[in-house]
Amino acid sequence: MPHTLFISDLHLSANHEYSMAAFRRFITALAPQACPEPSRRAEALYILGDLFEYWAGDDDLHDPFHAQVTGALHGLAAHGIKVYLMHGNRDLLMGGALAQACHAALLPDPTLLDLYGTTTLITHGDKLCTDDVEYQKFRAQVHDAEFQKNFLLQPLPARKAYIEQLRQLSAAAKQGKDSAIMDVSDDAVAALLREHRYPRLIHGHTHRPNRHEHMVDGHACERWVLSDWDQQASALRCDAQGCRSISF
Numbered sequence: 170m171p172h173t174l175f176i177s178d179l180h181l182s183a184n185h186e187y188s189m190a191a192f193r194r195f196i197t198a199l200a201p202q203a204c205p206e207p208s209r210r211a212e213a214l215y216i217l218g219d220l221f222e223y224w225a226g227d228d229d230l231h232d233p234f235h236a237q238v239t240g241a242l243h244g245l246a247a248h249g250i251k252v253y254l255m256h257g258n259r260d261l262l263m264g265g266a267l268a269q270a271c272h273a274a275l276l277p278d279p280t281l282l283d284l285y286g287t288t289t290l291i292t293h294g295d296k297l298c299t300d301d302v303e304y305q306k307f308r309a310q311v312h313d314a315e316f317q318k319n320f321l322l323q324p325l326p327a328r329k330a331y332i333e334q335l336r337q338l339s340a341a342a343k344q345g346k347d348s349a350i351m352d353v354s355d356d357a358v359a360a361l362l363r364e365h366r367y368p369r370l371i372h373g374h375t376h377r378p379n380r381h382e383h384m385v386d387g388h389a390c391e392r393w394v395l396s397d398w399d400q401q402a403s404a405l406r407c408d409a410q411g412c413r414s415i416s417f
Contacts, residue, residue, distance in 0.1 A: 172408040173213045173284060174199075177257065177293065177373025178397035182222035183234040191402030194417050196241045199250060211250055211406075214242075217373045217395060218257020218278075218293035223336065225328040226321050227266035239270040246272035255280070257293045257374065261311060262321065281365055285409040290365050294374030294394075297353035297361065301346070352377065358392065359385045371395065371405060371412075378403065378414065 176195075179188055199211060220238070229235060246252045252273035256263055268275045279292035299305060310316055320328065343351065352375050362370060367388035378396035382389060393412055396403045403416045 170209075170408050170410075171212050171285070172406050173215065174211045175215045175217060175291070175371050175393075175395060175405040175407065176398075177217035177395040178219045178376060178399075179216075180219055180222045180259065180397065180399060181234075181238055185222065185399070188398040188402065191398055191417070192238070192241070195402070195404070196245065198417055199245055200248065210248075213251040213253065214245060215253045215255070215276075215291060216273075217255045217291055217371070218295075219259045219373065219397075220254065220257070220263075221260045223329075223332045224260035224262050224267070225325060225332055226262050227264040228325055229329075230266060230270055239267065242271040242273060255291065255293055258295045258308065262317065279361070279365070281368065284369070284407055288366070288368040289407070290361070290368040290370050292361070292370070292372045294353060294372030297357040297372065298351060298375070299354045299357045300350045300352075303342070304351075351375065355383070358383060362388075362390045369393070369412075371407075373397070380412075 179192060181188055181192060183189075199214070221235075230239065242252050252271055253276050254263060254268055254271065254273045255276045255278050263275065265275070276291075278296070279290050282289045282291060295304070295308060320331075323331075353372075358370070362368065362383060362385045367385060367390050370390065370392040372392075373395040375394060376397040376399075377394050378401070379394050381392040381394070383392055384390075391412075393405055395405055396414070401416070403414050405412050406415050
């Protein structure tokens with residue numbers, strides 16, 4: 170049956186052996202050798218942000234580890250599986266060169282799809298965490314085009330050092346926050362669903378994989394949260410009959 174796969178929050182890096190091993194298994198499972206019948210292969214793969222632990226700019230493409238990842242995704246595209254990338258909070262600086270290396274298309278956040286007859290909205294998900302006011306202020310800063318332009322003018326080692334420092338500060342800040350603050354806000358979810366006329370919603374970011382139902386203005390809306398790959402590598406498989414989580 171024709172189907173589409175959604176993943177996010179892989180956080181791939183040379184230091185994360187578990188997630189990289191899971192990524193290799195995932196790519197192998199999608200290859201023609203594992204699924205020789207074209208009708209049974211995934212039609213498309215959507216990566217909804219945080220493919221990498223962090224991305225300092227497309228001039229880091231030639232790093233051997235990064236080349237492994239982009240080469241694997243390029244191989245999927247070469248076998249007829251369409252690959253789509255969306256920015257996350259960790260890989261906000263992904264650009265056209267990276268997309269070309271993966272033979273993928275970069276999507277705006279959010280993006281509305283017609284998924285086998287069901288209108289589906291996809292987003293990374295961090296914009297929905299509106300209760301975390303401190304994070305939203307930071308998010309607005311790093312999404313600013315002028316900020317990104319000036320940041321990318323710095324040498325690559327300086328950018329990496331700055332990102333590492335931010336990651337350490339972020340980890341320390343999270344320890345002092347109520348976990349509920351870092352989850353999506355029901356009001357933000359309802360507003361997004363209302364804005365896009367009550368679609369199905371798929372997102373990542375929160376690392377809380379689950380299926381939720383929201384009643385918005387009398388409309389029942391389904392929300393799927395994708396898993397992170399630090400502990401549990403899984404994907405969401407959607408077809409004409411609906412969606413379900415699959416592990417590998």
